[in-house]
Amino acid sequence: MKKKVLIIENDQDIRELVTYILEAEGFNTMSTREPENLEQILLFGPNLILIDEFINNKPGHRLCHKIKQVSGLRDIPVIVLSTANDIELIATECQANGYIRKPFDGREIVDKVIGLVNDQSLSY
Template sequence: MKKKILYIEDDPDMADIVAEIMQYEEYEVITDSGKSMYKLLKSNDIGLILMDEGLSWCWGSNLCRELRSNEETANIPIIMISAVREIDDIAQHCGANAYIRKPFEIYDVIDAVNDYYPKGDPAM
């Protein structure tokens, strides 16, 4: 069984690129604009969330704060991805575990996911 990542991103091209990259690393990437985030978290065994800051309908950092304040999702690792200049400060203040600055190198994503995805997953 592949390890599952939820990628909150409303740019389909960016979502496809990251999903393709992570497929080679044995991850399954489920993409969403964030509007179905809770439904997807309930119906899938998500080990990590990648989240864009600049979504068309809200800020990813606000979703990150929501996830951190919810007992059921508070411990899921979250990595923010954004071209926003202050993404380091934003990630720190919303409770994200890490951030990746756009444009990124392929290995920036692979390394961050491998570093923060929970180890010892019994589904492995």
Template sequence: MKNKTILIFDDDPHVMEIFSIVLEDLGYTINRSTTSHDVLEKVGRYQPDLILMDNWIPEIGGVAATQLLKGHAGFRSIPVILVSANSEVEELAKKAAADGYLSKPFDLDRLEELVNDIFRQ
């Protein structure tokens, strides 16, 4: 089940560090980006098995970046979890066609559960 790669898009260094530590401890390979304007290039380069996408990531934002991915024939099957402190994160995730969402402040157990659920499918 491990040996999976997760690409994290988040401009908050503290969130990035926490996600990285937790997910690397679970055995996943982590790649990172602090902007979303080059989302297609980054996904093409890293070929992730899962993407964690911050809603407020600079340049185009998480919803638009996720919509770009889901509209791309080569990337639409890559699961995306939208991460946001927005109280309407569930609706934003649906609008973006994300495969799941994680509310900030986040629960580390919920993060682990979401990631493991995606990889069990």
């Protein structure tokens, strides 16, 4: 069974690029600008979530923090994507399992996603 990655990204071009990269590596993806609610995430049942730090003018780390508080979601690895200089601090504070600084290299996305999907204890 293919591993599932949920991509929550404000920028359509980046959503499409990350979707292309991960699907080429054999992942099943779902991408959105912003999930309707946490139940939508539960229904997709991702093995990993990529979250943009800026979602429709709202901080993505708030969504990350909410995910980490919900039973059934808290054990799903989360990677925060951002151009912010303090992305490491942001990811730590929202209990993300890692971060990727934009602009990113496609190989970096693949390596982090594969690492976290295969080893839930891996971070940063």
